[in-house]
Amino acid sequence: xxxxxxxxxxxxxxxxxxxxxxxxxxxxxxxxxxxxxxxxxxxxxxxxxxxxxxxxxxxxxxxxxxxxxxxxxxxxxxxxxxxxxxxxxxxxxxxxxxxxxxxxxxxxxxx
Amino acid sequence: xxxxxxxxxxxxxxxxxxxxxxxxxxxxxxxxxxxxxxxxxxxxxxxxxxxxxxxxxxxxxxxxxxxxxxxxxxxxxxxxxxxxxxxxxxxxxxxxxxxxxxxxxxxxxxxxxxx
Numbered sequence: 001x002x003x004x005x006x007x008x009x010x011x012x013x014x015x016x017x018x019x020x021x022x023x024x025x026x027x028x029x030x031x032x033x034x035x036x037x038x039x040x041x042x043x044x045x046x047x048x049x050x051x052x053x054x055x056x057x058x059x060x061x062x063x064x065x066x067x068x069x070x071x072x073x074x075x076x077x078x079x080x081x082x083x084x085x086x087x088x089x090x091x092x093x094x095x096x097x098x099x100x101x102x103x104x105x106x107x108x109x110x111x
Numbered sequence: 112x113x114x115x116x117x118x119x120x121x122x123x124x125x126x127x128x129x130x131x132x133x134x135x136x137x138x139x140x141x142x143x144x145x146x147x148x149x150x151x152x153x154x155x156x157x158x159x160x161x162x163x164x165x166x167x168x169x170x171x172x173x174x175x176x177x178x179x180x181x182x183x184x185x186x187x188x189x190x191x192x193x194x195x196x197x198x199x200x201x202x203x204x205x206x207x208x209x210x211x212x213x214x215x216x217x218x219x220x221x222x223x224x225x226x
Contacts, residue, residue: 002153034214043115043202043217044154089154097142097206098167099215101154 006102019077021105023090030092038087080109115218123224129191132221136205144204193225
């Protein structure tokens with residue numbers, strides 16, 4: 001049973017466009033929400049993370065928006081580039097060490 | 112820093128054979144994780160070590176799976192006997208801190224195929 005639900009499963013965006021990936025959770029005890037990026041043949045790598053005391057965090061072209069009351073958070077990739085083509089996973093901590101991952105979203109950026 | 116090192120990168124074996132996957136965490140990291148990634152189940156935590164001690168092995172699917180961490184720089188995940196449903200990518204990850212929010216650094220993974 002996945003504790004973090006992620007959508008869409010895949011998306012295609014034109015170069016320069018905006019990619020949006022959404023995640024929802026039920027457990028209000030979660031207090032750390034990272035996003036991981038995974039390229040084919042590689043392990044996931046931390047992209048950006050947020051805690052529920054802020055509603056938005058931006059790092060370069062990547063922004064997390066967090067809605068605590070709705071128990072939802074999303075990743076926005078601005079000015080998408082072909083190099084952003086990868087699979088993105090949202091996650092949430094269930095305790096000090098355990099992350100519950102979403103199912104993943106495969107993003108394809110067309111040049 | 113070389114990052115988390117895993118070997119082998121690819122393993123093809125026949126059902127019933129023993130498989131051993133190896134991991135070298137990043138130096139100075141005291142937490143180590145083994146994950147399994149499949150299309151059906153996504154990324155699943157198999158076992159978590161802190162300071163070389165197994166803390167949570169609730170994700171280990173069955174007794175055929177075992178993991179050890181004899182020292183701070185080496186861990187193994189063993190499957191004996193292997194079955195076709197064990198085919199997956201197995202990742203090792205390490206982390207410096209044991210508190211919440213510490214970044215987990217993943218290795219490149221071992222793609223296991225059991226025929």
